[in-house]
Amino acid sequence: MTIGALQIDTQSAEPVYRQIALEIRRSVLDGRLEPGSRLPATRDLARQLGVNRNTVVAAYDALATEGWIASHTGRGTFVVERTAIDTDEPTDTASDETLRAGFSRTVECAAVGGLQSIYRLAISDEGISFVGSYPAGDHMPVESFAASLQAVLEEDGAKILGYGPTAGDYGLRETIAETMRAAGSDTTPENTLVTSGAQQAIELVFRTFVERGDAVVIEEPTYTGALSVLNSLGARIVGVPVDEQGIRPDLLEVALERHHPKFLYVQPTFHNPTAAEMSPARRREVVEICRRHRCLIVEDDWAGDLRLEGERLPTLHALAGSADVIYLSTFSKKLMPGLRVGWLVASTTAMERLVELKRLQDCGTSPLIQAALDHFLRAGGLDEHLKKTLPSYRVRRDTMFEALRNHFPKEAVFSRPTGGLFIWVTLPASFDGNALFAAARRRGVLYSRGDLFHGDGSGNNCLRLTYSAADPTEIQDGVSVLGSLIQERWPDGPHEGSPGTAESMPIF
Amino acid sequence: MTIGALQIDTQSAEPVYRQIALEIRRSVLDGRLEPGSRLPATRDLARQLGVNRNTVVAAYDALATEGWIASHTGRGTFVVERTAIDTDEPTDTASDETLRAGFSRTVECAAVGGLQSIYRLAISDEGISFVGSYPAGDHMPVESFAASLQAVLEEDGAKILGYGPTAGDYGLRETIAETMRAAGSDTTPENTLVTSGAQQAIELVFRTFVERGDAVVIEEPTYTGALSVLNSLGARIVGVPVDEQGIRPDLLEVALERHHPKFLYVQPTFHNPTAAEMSPARRREVVEICRRHRCLIVEDDWAGDLRLEGERLPTLHALAGSADVIYLSTFSKKLMPGLRVGWLVASTTAMERLVELKRLQDCGTSPLIQAALDHFLRAGGLDEHLKKTLPSYRVRRDTMFEALRNHFPKEAVFSRPTGGLFIWVTLPASFDGNALFAAARRRGVLYSRGDLFHGDGSGNNCLRLTYSAADPTEIQDGVSVLGSLIQERWPDGPHEGSPGTAESMPIF
Missing domain, CATH: 3.40.640.10 (Type I PLP-dependent aspartate aminotransferase-like (Major domain))
Structure with a gap:
């Protein structure tokens, strides 16, 4: 394991955790770290690099989010086998290497973001989805919009099919x-x-x-x-x-x-x-x-x-x-x-x-x-649309809120939103959100993991659950599955929230 | 004139001419250079800054392209009056100043590009236009595309109005x-x-x-x-x-x-x-x-x-x-x-x-x-469309080519393209393209100035004339106007092309 060769640049604009994540990623790409090999324990790598352990945890979280590594409780953290990575993995050629070496920092750093993971999940057709923040198909005003398209094409076709300002x-x-x-x-x-x-x-x-x-x-x-x-x-x-x-x-x-x-x-x-x-x-x-x-x-x-x-x-x-x-x-x-x-x-x-x-x-x-x-819009289409959809969202929000009260442990924190498309749930800080996410996905329930909304890899213990795109029955079934998975995994010792990071966590 | 305060950084990735242009632009923005004031002669400024005169010429050309300055033969180069600048000029406030100071290099440098000028002209409705590279309105397959829209909305409306990959x-x-x-x-x-x-x-x-x-x-x-x-x-x-x-x-x-x-x-x-x-x-x-x-x-x-x-x-x-x-x-x-x-x-x-x-x-x-x-596309709409439009483009190309032969001086260089949407015309290197462009615009004829296609401000003596978007009569009229304006301005002395830059100019 050659991560020790990594030079941490504390003056760099690049956060230290991202420098670590990038180096590990590079090591996987150029073969220094083989698929299946085990990464050092966060405590050991932190000592070796002279950084805070949380920094290494954040780096590992980012890599796990991107699908480069995976943690298995009790066994450690491993480089994911290539076939398991959720991307079209390239067959390397000499030209590929040249390409890779030539990527700008813009795309190198973009890869660390979570938009990729969330967007891919959001448009997938898997099981019951609480992922994307948007209406279900049954709420699209297809016919009235088709009529507007037809009207403007008849009126002004040549112009609006050309360039515009x-x-x-x-x-x-x-x-x-x-x-x-x-x-x-x-x-x-x-x-x-x-x-x-x-x-x-x-x-x-x-x-x-x-x-x-x-x-x-x-x-x-x-x-x-x-x-x-x-x-x-x-x-x-x-x-x-x-x-x-x-x-x-x-x-x-x-x-x-x-x-x-x-x-x-x-x-x-x-x-x-x-x-x-x-x-x-x-x-x-x-x-x-x-x-x-x-x-x-x-x-x-x-x-x-x-x-x-x-x-x-x-x-x-x-x-x-x-x-x-x-x-x-x-x-x-x-x-x-x-x-x-x-x-x-x-x-x-x-x-x-x-x-x-x-x-x-x-x-x-x-x-x-x-x-x-x-x-x-000028024909009043949006107002009409909202008159139909908002009552339906109200029902879905209430259904989800009640289901959360019924199925989630009473220590889970969430509130009844006055608008928008989702409910945010916070579990104790020590809760292993990655394991929950994986288990839920196996049971056919998808949601957005809390860490995707944090710049520093924290928030692993939070869930964003979208109510707008699922029907009430799906909402009840999905929340019930999540509830039982959480109960199974509920930490039985005292909660281990680290007071040092409380300030940077959402309060509710 | 405080341009002398400018520090030329020869190690910078920013070309020297752009450093000069940027500094002049800043001087105009912050009031050091008032509208109407005269810029130093290129020879003088070059000596003062210790750079090649062509570099200063390139800087002035870039600024002229953007509409910050204008040259008047025999009188010199002047900062354009604010009202004449082809942008929505802001009313400055304290917040505006803060904004301006905060712009990234991306947008600062983007402003130097010519896309802005060409795009604005291309979508304008002024006179006879040889500017944009696209078909005229009479070539849009409005009805068949409307039918395709209607068909896919009926088939798959909810899905294609949602997010996609x-x-x-x-x-x-x-x-x-x-x-x-x-x-x-x-x-x-x-x-x-x-x-x-x-x-x-x-x-x-x-x-x-x-x-x-x-x-x-x-x-x-x-x-x-x-x-x-x-x-x-x-x-x-x-x-x-x-x-x-x-x-x-x-x-x-x-x-x-x-x-x-x-x-x-x-x-x-x-x-x-x-x-x-x-x-x-x-x-x-x-x-x-x-x-x-x-x-x-x-x-x-x-x-x-x-x-x-x-x-x-x-x-x-x-x-x-x-x-x-x-x-x-x-x-x-x-x-x-x-x-x-x-x-x-x-x-x-x-x-x-x-x-x-x-x-x-x-x-x-x-x-x-x-x-x-x-x-x-699957219904064969593109093939059908090309079968209609290509013959029409052939007629327009031939009309323009003949008009150029009839109305332009025989020293003008151009060829008969085998495809695409325009003809490129090169006049002698000493020809003042800015003056021609302004005169043509006053006579209701628009084209794309050659310098917009050069990274270094040269190409002022070239014209890109689009034949696809004008009908044959407009083409004949427009080329005839351009021809007479060029004849009026034809340099009577020997051509003054500078041999040093010939290598970087288009050969035909």
Whole structure:
């Protein structure tokens, strides 16, 4: 085992755990570490490298997430056999080696992100799925959208099958801006950019501002796709814990003082993955703190319209204005993911660069889809759709919440979300989430593992359970299976949560 | 004028001319250089900075392309008045300044590219346009595509309005792979990635391999969008001239020896902008040279099916195989730009990373559009479409070629392309292309300026004239206007081409 040859660079922008993970990955790729061989115990490797043991644990977790290694309780951690790795494994040739040596840091670091694992699971057809955050097929407004497509093709076919403005169809941007103005935002079509889903909006914004080594503050936990992008850009990720009202202002203030980040990436409404909703007072406080520290806010409002109860709260964008907040959202979650249409709103200064980058990336989103979507929205299609789907989500949320109360141990922590698409469950810190995930998958139940939403490999003891895409019977069956698997594995000794990391864990 | 404060960093990956351009741009932004003020003569600034005069000329050209400065013959070069800059100019606030200071190098460098200028002009409705490289509206197969959309929505609506695999709809990838196999390429659906147009394919490939400062060999001139992406990534661009058969193998060999580039980006078939077509022997030679130097080839075959005469030639991908060539193409030019569907084919090793990066950028291209396109292709829609459009392009090409012979001075150099969408015209090196462009625009005729296709600001004396998107009457009228403007401006002294730069100029 030649991991000892690894040079830890404490000055590097690359976190130490990722340096370790990368070196092990390289060792597997170039044959120094053979499939099936056993990795050193975390305690031993930590001593050998002179790092904290948790750092090695984080590295192993990241590698396990990616499918390079697997832990077997009592036996140790092993390099996974090639055939078992969940990728199309290449047959190496001389050219392959040349390719591999030539990869940019962007893709090397992107591979560490969790988006890959979660997305692959989300679109799989395996068993009962609580994975992806989106509606089931029975909620798609297929016929009314088909009618909108037909209408715009008849009206304007030649034009919308040609190139369009990179910033997006002007009509759709007007419609979006009007809706946002109605919700208190100072938004114009000129400040609105249509993107290929919220994922592209996130990527464009982050790439416009982040240079390798720049600090960015995120909620801990946060959306996997945002973490993956930040990793790919080599950002220094500074996590601030959330409580049941979202990001903690006291710790946010500390993070801004210490790290002078490029921006705060935050989801005030139905936070992914915890479903936490920031109170109005907390929203004002966050805006005020960021303004004081001249920190840009990137507000991800992917779930804004997915409210199951209570009143709509003002967005940070509405509170602070577009000079201080870049706002982004999507039609994927509230309407149809297959359109690949999201949007962002930013000040003119930022917009100029965002549009340029969008143009480099794809010249613009399909004018045909945009025109059809605008037609659909103007005909009231979204309101009608939400009137049908939200009551169904309410039923599914309540079904899942009751099933969790019935089948999960009373020590499991979760709350009843006021909106969004999932429930976040926290088990004791010592709980082996990897083993649970594997066992559940064998029993035909899939969910999103909590560690995918953490930048540091922690959160292994948490589960994100999506209620929106499964029917009530599936929800009851799936939660019951999970409950019995958890009861079987319930730690019988006192809980071993390590107090040192409590601050960086979600509070509820 | 405080440009003298500029520190030239000769060790930087940033070319010196771009360092100069950036500093001037900054001076305009922060008010050190006021609108209307005169820039030093290129000779003076070159002496002051201790650089070659051509370097300063290149910097000024880049700034003029972007609309920051303008030259007036006999009077000098001036900072353009703000209102005349072709962007939405921001009203500065404190937050704007913070934003501006925070931009990443990616977007700072992207701004230097020409894609912005060309794309904006291409989608404008001004006068007679020879700008964009795509079919006119009268060639869109609106009805048959609408039928395909309707069919797949009826069949599979809920599924194709949900999320799909990031690599693309499997059926479409099969269809693409089958077509490529029929043309001699060893391609499978697994090695095929559906992208949002060829632009995204280019961006994904370049970003997967290019680290700031890496050398990349391109044809000189080459596609603007590729140059813009390379600029944004901070690549060291090494241009190799083309002749009437495409890239020159003797100079390619020299470039590979000297620069050990990450890859060669090349368009062997109907090269953009010169329309040159590589002979079969030249294709084999290029593949052989790259193989000898272990240099990856990125083959952009955007115009592959747009052949107006002669036999189909083997792609480099068919000749060399997918371990050595990453192949990319698009449905935008031969079918409909508004679909935003292109694709790339790469070896498994590269594909793994390309798919990951695509997932980060947008999670995948619209499954709805992909399913409809696949339905359209399997129903023979593309063949039918090409049977209608290619004869029309032949007429338009011949009309433009004849008009050029009738209206342009006999010293202008151009050839009759065997395919693609445009004709490339070269005027004497001393010809002031900026003045011609401005005069033509005033007379209602638009074209793509040659300097946009050069990484170094040269090519000012060249024009790319698209014949595909204008009808024959417009073509005759537009070329006649250009001809008379050129005759008016024809240099009466001996041609002043500088022999030192001849090697880096297109030969025809």
